[in-house]
Amino acid sequence: MISAELVKETAKKVGFDLVGITSANPLSTLAPLLQERQRQGKEPEFVSSDIEDRIDPKRFFPEVKSIIMVALNYYHNTFNGEHGECNFSRSAWGVDYHRMMRGMLEQMGQTLKQIEPALTYKSFVDTGPLVERELARRAGLGWIGKNASLITPEFGSWVFLGGMAINFELEEDSPVDKDCGNCRKCIDACPAGALEEAYCVNPSRCLSYVSQRKGYLTAEERELLQNRLYGCDTCQEVCPINVKLAKDTTHKDLKPLNHLSMSLAEIASMDNSQFKARLATTAAAWRGKTNLKRNAIIALANSGDPRMAPILKSCLDDPSPVIRGYAAWALGKLPGDRAEVLQVLENALARETDARVKEEIAMVLDKLQ
Numbered sequence: 050m051i052s053a054e055l056v057k058e059t060a061k062k063v064g065f066d067l068v069g070i071t072s073a074n075p076l077s078t079l080a081p082l083l084q085e086r087q088r089q090g091k092e093p094e095f096v097s098s099d100i101e102d103r104i105d106p107k108r109f110f111p112e113v114k115s116i117i118m119v120a121l122n123y124y125h126n127t128f129n130g131e132h133g134e135c136n137f138s139r140s141a142w143g144v145d146y147h148r149m150m151r152g153m154l155e156q157m158g159q160t161l162k163q164i165e166p167a168l169t170y171k172s173f174v175d176t177g178p179l180v181e182r183e184l185a186r187r188a189g190l191g192w193i194g195k196n197a198s199l200i201t202p203e204f205g206s207w208v209f210l211g212g213m214a215i216n217f218e219l220e221e222d223s224p225v226d227k228d229c230g231n232c233r234k235c236i237d238a239c240p241a242g243a244l245e246e247a248y249c250v251n252p253s254r255c256l257s258y259v260s261q262r263k264g265y266l267t268a269e270e271r272e273l274l275q276n277r278l279y280g281c282d283t284c285q286e287v288c289p290i291n292v293k294l295a296k297d298t299t300h301k302d303l304k305p306l307n308h309l310s311m312s313l314a315e316i317a318s319m320d321n322s323q324f325k326a327r328l329a330t331t332a333a334a335w336r337g338k339t340n341l342k343r344n345a346i347i348a349l350a351n352s353g354d355p356r357m358a359p360i361l362k363s364c365l366d367d368p369s370p371v372i373r374g375y376a377a378w379a380l381g382k383l384p385g386d387r388a389e390v391l392q393v394l395e396n397a398l399a400r401e402t403d404a405r406v407k408e409e410i411a412m413v414l415d416k417l418q
């Protein structure tokens with residue numbers, strides 16, 4: 050027979066840093082919040098548009114009686130190798146946590162099933178429809194900070210969340226009774242004003258989302274991204290609770306990989322094989338190579354360093370139209386020999402076939418002439 054105690058012991062043995070249990074009751078308090086967010090268009094394209102799917106664990110797993118919530122500390126302060134000028138959020142420093150945590154949850158499920166053959170389960174990490182921060186809060190893993198993150202008393206907010214719905218009823222944990230008090234450092238520090246009010250992120254402004262959104266970004270978004278290639282950590286870095294509690298992860302797979310030592314120039318010009326060799330195993334890869342290259346070009350433009358012009362010129366011949374368009378825009382932003390840039394862009398316009406890229410080049414030429 051499985052018990053809450055046995056489940057927690059098993060989760061710890063598998064390697065999870067934190068574990069808590071909550072009921073299968075729907076996350077009813079979130080329904081009006083999600084409806085309002087939908088109405089205001091404040092939901093990113095990659096979450097389910099069916100609110101019931103996001104708040105009702107039974108929709109996810111009809112036999113569910115309890116939910117085991119787990120957390121992994123992923124913080125790392127320093128890393129081997131140079132950081133270069135690239136800024137990846139810490140969630141993308143080590144191996145892709147989705148793969149890692151799914152494997153650990155499966156190991157936990159199999160171990161529990163050996164003890165209780167009648168157990169059935171279904172796991173989730175990030176990509177499932179259920180709102181994980183709320184499940185984790187209810188399971189007693191931590192409280193919700195004004196930066197919307199789940200803050201744990203052990204590691205601050207530097208934790209990944211995951212969960213497992215099971216067909217056995219277990220004793221529930223109680224939520225942690227803590228809050229941010231009068232602090233509002235994260236709200237004041239957010240460079241994009243995405244924390245429009247306490248606890249509430251407007252995803253369309255959040256730079257984490259902007260870095261992951263495909264295609265052309267507005268001029269304001271390009272500037273706000275600065276050198277962020279994937280994700281944004283600002284509202285977690287400024288949090289005094291994190292400053293106090295952050296400790297390096299003990300999970301060797303979450304230690305920084307060597308993509309952190311790549312330069313912006315290398316990322317802006319990488320081909321498929323370089324992308325696969327350096328980035329494919331990280332969480333930064335899921336939106337594809339082009340997004341990372343685009344963000345590197347934006348970072349090169351924001352660097353204001355004229356020595357980056359040759360790499361941008363070579364990007365004008367990239368197979369991806371988005372990259373060619375951004376390279377033209379970035380060349381127009383960098384200081385340097387205007388006459389030479391004009392010549393390079395006129396040549397690029399003459400051989401360009403993509404309508405949007407032609408538009409981008411024409412806009413830069415207009416400005417420079």
Ligand code: B12
Nearest residue numbers: 138175180181182183197198199209210248250257280281
């Ligand atoms: C979509 C998504 C995003 C979107 C939108 C984020 C958002 N806040 O809505 C974008 C791309 C912007 C994003 C960014 C990030 N994300 Co994200 N994301 C998700 C995802 C897939 C769904 C979140 C969701 O449903 N949002 C809808 C809102 C309602 O939910 P929420 O933000 O979780 O809201 C909670 C509180 O903010 C509060 N709340 C929200 N609004 C309001 C309003 C009021 C008035 C009140 C009182 C409360 C309140 O209630 C909710 C539950 O308690 C989850 C995984 C999952 N399936 O849950 C990961 C998840 C939330 N993300 C995660 C991470 C790590 C990040 C980043 C730190 C990554 C990075 N470094 O760039 C940033 C942090 C940005 C931030 N400050 O929130 C972790 C969070 C871990 C933690 N400790 O909290 C999750 C759980 C993934 C995981 N499995 O580990 N994310």
Ligand code: SF4
Nearest residue numbers: 239255256281283284
């Ligand atoms: S992740 Fe960055 S942009 Fe998003 S709310 Fe936090 S500080 Fe603002």
Ligand code: SF4
Nearest residue numbers: 194195229232235288
């Ligand atoms: S910075 Fe302050 S307000 Fe924001 S989450 Fe941390 S403690 Fe809460």
